[in-house]
Amino acid sequence: MSEIGEILERIKKEVTPSKEEVNKLSEIAEKVKKRVEEASKIVGVEAEPLVVGSFAKGTFLKGEGDLDIFVLLPKHLGRGVLNTLGLKIAEIASHGKGVKAYAEHPYLRFYEDGIKIDLVPALKVEKPDEGLTAVDRTPFHLQFVNSKLDDTLRAEVRLLKKFMKGVGVYGAEARTLGFSGYVCELLTIKHRSFLKVVEEGARWHPPTLVKLTQEEYKGEMSHLVVVDPTDSSRNAAAAVSRESYAKFIAACQSFLERPSLEFFYPKEVEVSAFEYGEKHSRNLVLLVFETSPLVEEVAWSEIRSSAKGLGEHLEKAGFGVLGVWFYAKDTHAYVALELTRIELEPNEKRIGPPVYLREHAKRFLQKNFKKAIRGPWIEGEKWVVETKRKKTSVLEYLENDSSIDLAPDIRRAYKSKRVFVNEHAIAELKKSVEAFKEFAKFYHRRPTWLSF
Amino acid sequence: MSEIGEILERIKKEVTPSKEEVNKLSEIAEKVKKRVEEASKIVGVEAEPLVVGSFAKGTFLKGEGDLDIFVLLPKHLGRGVLNTLGLKIAEIASHGKGVKAYAEHPYLRFYEDGIKIDLVPALKVEKPDEGLTAVDRTPFHLQFVNSKLDDTLRAEVRLLKKFMKGVGVYGAEARTLGFSGYVCELLTIKHRSFLKVVEEGARWHPPTLVKLTQEEYKGEMSHLVVVDPTDSSRNAAAAVSRESYAKFIAACQSFLERPSLEFFYPKEVEVSAFEYGEKHSRNLVLLVFETSPLVEEVAWSEIRSSAKGLGEHLEKAGFGVLGVWFYAKDTHAYVALELTRIELEPNEKRIGPPVYLREHAKRFLQKNFKKAIRGPWIEGEKWVVETKRKKTSVLEYLENDSSIDLAPDIRRAYKSKRVFVNEHAIAELKKSVEAFKEFAKFYHRRPTWLSF
Numbered sequence: 001m002s003e004i005g006e007i008l009e010r011i012k013k014e015v016t017p018s019k020e021e022v023n024k025l026s027e028i029a030e031k032v033k034k035r036v037e038e039a040s041k042i043v044g045v046e047a048e049p050l051v052v053g054s055f056a057k058g059t060f061l062k063g064e065g066d067l068d069i070f071v072l073l074p075k076h077l078g079r080g081v082l083n084t085l086g087l088k089i090a091e092i093a094s095h096g097k098g099v100k101a102y103a104e105h106p107y108l109r110f111y112e113d114g115i116k117i118d119l120v121p122a123l124k125v126e127k128p129d130e131g132l133t134a135v136d137r138t139p140f141h142l143q144f145v146n147s148k149l150d151d152t153l154r155a156e157v158r159l160l161k162k163f164m165k166g167v168g169v170y171g172a173e174a175r176t177l178g179f180s181g182y183v184c185e186l187l188t189i190k191h192r193s194f195l196k197v198v199e200e201g202a203r204w205h206p207p208t209l210v211k212l213t214q215e216e217y218k219g220e221m222s223h224l225v226v227v228d229p230t231d232s233s234r235n236a237a238a239a240v241s242r243e244s245y246a247k248f249i250a251a252c253q254s255f256l257e258r259p260s261l262e263f264f265y266p267k268e269v270e271v272s273a274f275e276y277g278e279k280h281s282r283n284l285v286l287l288v289f290e291t292s293p294l295v296e297e298v299a300w301s302e303i304r305s306s307a308k309g310l311g312e313h314l315e316k317a318g319f320g321v322l323g324v325w326f327y328a329k330d331t332h333a334y335v336a337l338e339l340t341r342i343e344l345e346p347n348e349k350r351i352g353p354p355v356y357l358r359e360h361a362k363r364f365l366q367k368n369f370k371k372a373i374r375g376p377w378i379e380g381e382k383w384v385v386e387t388k389r390k391k392t393s394v395l396e397y398l399e400n401d402s403s404i405d406l407a408p409d410i411r412r413a414y415k416s417k418r419v420f421v422n423e424h425a426i427a428e429l430k431k432s433v434e435a436f437k438e439f440a441k442f443y444h445r446r447p448t449w450l451s452f
Numbered sequence: 453m454s455e456i457g458e459i460l461e462r463i464k465k466e467v468t469p470s471k472e473e474v475n476k477l478s479e480i481a482e483k484v485k486k487r488v489e490e491a492s493k494i495v496g497v498e499a500e501p502l503v504v505g506s507f508a509k510g511t512f513l514k515g516e517g518d519l520d521i522f523v524l525l526p527k528h529l530g531r532g533v534l535n536t537l538g539l540k541i542a543e544i545a546s547h548g549k550g551v552k553a554y555a556e557h558p559y560l561r562f563y564e565d566g567i568k569i570d571l572v573p574a575l576k577v578e579k580p581d582e583g584l585t586a587v588d589r590t591p592f593h594l595q596f597v598n599s600k601l602d603d604t605l606r607a608e609v610r611l612l613k614k615f616m617k618g619v620g621v622y623g624a625e626a627r628t629l630g631f632s633g634y635v636c637e638l639l640t641i642k643h644r645s646f647l648k649v650v651e652e653g654a655r656w657h658p659p660t661l662v663k664l665t666q667e668e669y670k671g672e673m674s675h676l677v678v679v680d681p682t683d684s685s686r687n688a689a690a691a692v693s694r695e696s697y698a699k700f701i702a703a704c705q706s707f708l709e710r711p712s713l714e715f716f717y718p719k720e721v722e723v724s725a726f727e728y729g730e731k732h733s734r735n736l737v738l739l740v741f742e743t744s745p746l747v748e749e750v751a752w753s754e755i756r757s758s759a760k761g762l763g764e765h766l767e768k769a770g771f772g773v774l775g776v777w778f779y780a781k782d783t784h785a786y787v788a789l790e791l792t793r794i795e796l797e798p799n800e801k802r803i804g805p806p807v808y809l810r811e812h813a814k815r816f817l818q819k820n821f822k823k824a825i826r827g828p829w830i831e832g833e834k835w836v837v838e839t840k841r842k843k844t845s846v847l848e849y850l851e852n853d854s855s856i857d858l859a860p861d862i863r864r865a866y867k868s869k870r871v872f873v874n875e876h877a878i879a880e881l882k883k884s885v886e887a888f889k890e891f892a893k894f895y896h897r898r899p900t901w902l903s904f
Binding site: 223253280375445 | 654656675695697698699701702732733734772774792793797798799801806807808813817822824825826827829830833835838895896898899
């Protein structure tokens with residue numbers, strides 16, 4: 001047995017759920033389904049429970065089983081009932097323990113016997129159609145996947161999911177912008193084994209088109225398209241960012257060259273010696289926002305785009321941004337920026353209008369003639385002046401949010417943000433074990449699976 | 453009389469050559485012409501002297517009269533004779549005092565009674581033709597200008613020349629890349645007065661086309677075209693750089709708004725307090741080259757292009773170039789660079805190939821895996837690594853010329869260059885009064901005529 005073969009056999013065993021786990025989940029599923037049926041009678045609507053998700057497809061990883069149960073309502077009632085009757089049924093079926101959450105539709109989440117259960121109201125749709133949401137489409141995905149998978153392939157799907165998790169590209173949500181479980185299943189169905197998916201992945205280059213049927217793809221092209229076999233106009237991998245796509249390709253290449261368990265079980269990163277300022281003349285600036293409780297999905301996409309906005313703001317100002325990190329948890333959002341410098345030169349050279357835009361040039365000269373440290377002079381065809389900067393420190397540049405591209409909730413929280421520099425930033429991060437662990441990964445940068 | 457009128461009347465008087473000066477030049481010209489005729493008999497060629505240049509056109513500035521005398525040889529002898537018979541005649545006519553110099557053709561320069569005389573061998577051409585050089589064309593320019601100018605217009609030409617000199621855009625040579633005397637004459641002939649030229653100039657914007665005849669311009673367009681009336685395919689202002697063009701426009705605008713004598717008599721710039729490092733955190737780096745004696749024209753164009761190459765080299769390396777100055781005199785060439793910093797951060801972030809260029813990526817990883825300070829990691833779709841810089845100081849970056857775009861003579865002199873920083877640079881510059889005066893203008897940057 002080859003080295004790769006040994007590793008894969010070992011992982012396969014370690015991620016296959018035990019009979020006990022499957023039985024436990026089945027029992028709970030049956031109970032909850034019954035309660036949905038009972039609740040639908042109480043509410044007086046013909047609702048039908050449907051177990052979907054990785055449990056229904058038999059592709060969940062050992063120890064990570066949870067339940068996604070749809071509460072299917074007759075289509076003719078319309079979407080309006082999902083928020084009312086649908087949630088009412090879910091509430092009764094959860095024995096009042098359900099907490100409201102939002103994806104495309106609102107749903108209830110609760111725990112039973114340590115198992116996370118999502119009860120999701122949805123309309124019962126007869127066939128895949130153009131106007132459907134991702135939620136509406138779920139039953140068709142389930143049907144397709146189960147028609148294609150046998151237990152051998154299920155084991156391969158689990159290998160792929162574990163690999164994706166290990167290298168940090170599993171999950172289509174805003175936090176990761178990676179590969180969903182459904183995409184893992186489709187790739188495995190297409191290529192028939194984990195190893196074949198990895199071999200293909202190692203050769204991917206943009207644009208990559210993966211099709212399971214003969215039908216022509218009718219949607220938009222992007223770096224990665226995995227055509228949804230239940231709807232040939234839909235890219236099931238639309239959430240996969242260019243970075244996740246690239247990380248997956250690189251991990252595939254690396255795994256084939258130097259296969260190891262690291263790809264499935266990432267090492268924890270040591271975070272002992274932070275060598276910001278003194279050793280490497282890098283600087284770390286941390287912003288901490290306290291926001292109203294946000295839906296996780298919203299929080300991550302807001303902090304992601306705000307971090308980008310902050311990075312661009314400081315880069316434009318001349319601070320030399322080396323890296324941007326962000327993290328969100330409950331009511332806390334973090335952005336960390338690695339900068340080349342935290343203090344700018346006292347002067348700046350400002351480029352004005354070309355001399356032949358006479359009125360603009362005149363205004364520029366009037367404005368700058370007296371306050372100039374040098375000039376105005378002509379460079380190329382433009383007036384140029386050297387003036388004293390109004391702001392030189394990064395803290396001053398972060399004071400006002402008006403020229404920073406921020407997401408709405410972060411902008412709202414901006415005034416009360418806290419800012420920390422270098423060792424103070426590290427100290428603040430250490431207050432949250434999870435945040436610090438994530439930051440350490442960012443700080444070290446090198447993927448734990450990469451070796452040479 | 454208006455303020456502008458008063459100024460112009462005063463300048464006109466001050467730049468009109470005295471009768472004595474004109475007479476003296478005439479006498480010398482007649483003498484030299486005779487000697488050319490005699491010399492041509494000695495050599496045995498039918499050579500004809502022709503006084504050209506600003507003296508022949510009556511447009512020279514008081515105290516600045518010199519003589520350009522062509523030695524016209526029969527065309528049928530061909531260009532080959534210019535270097536032999538032509539120079540021989542000039543040599544005899546200069547009484548052996550002539551020093552060889554080069555423009556398009558070689559010529560002799562000598563002094564008599566304090567007057568500079570250039571004796572330029574040329575072929576006698578009947579009419580302007582396509583194949584002509586600037587030298588061949590000179591007699592036709594002379595003919596055209598003299599057919600259009602009267603004494604009133606000559607005074608206006610002198611005003612324009614003095615203005616161009618004062619604002620630093622007079623002269624088509626490599627040092628200035630500005631307006632030639634001929635272009636000054638053409639602009640005055642076109643617009644009929646100095647003031648009208650300035651009013652037009654203040655309104656110029658690129659592309660500017662100035663035509664004296666109805667003929668269509670047949671040459672290339674650029675920011676400024678002054679069509680040569682003796683050849684409609686030639687731009688008489690081709691030498692005018694975009695910066696000289698812009699400076700002239702700005703000076704015209706400024707003169708109309710706040711007329712003053714400054715435009716004609718630039719103030720000497722004070723160079724007392726140099727405030728490089730300490731006050732403004734700017735840094736000055738000076739390179740001094742000793743070259744073999746170069747033709748002035750070659751020296752200036754070499755040092756100009758080498759200064760540009762040096763500026764781009766340091767900008768690319770990250771030193772933040774604020775200004776580039778250059779100067780050439782005899783066997784010395786100077787380049788001064790104003791930098792934001794003279795020391796780079798110890799580390800640098802290096803962007804590698806995208807992950808899907810598999811072989812490139814592999815080589816990048818192999819090369820950087822061990823020596824990386826951080827990473828390699830994936831950013832966007834590319835491998836990135838943080839490594840220790842091999843060089844951090846500007847002196848190290850200037851050591852080797854292999855990646856710097858330098859002109860041939862400067863490259864030859866590069867190994868033996870001397871480099872000075874901040875106060876040492878100032879001290880070195882002070883060793884040459886002329887160089888330091890020029891540097892002071894650059895350092896102060898603001899045109900002396902600009903006021904608000």
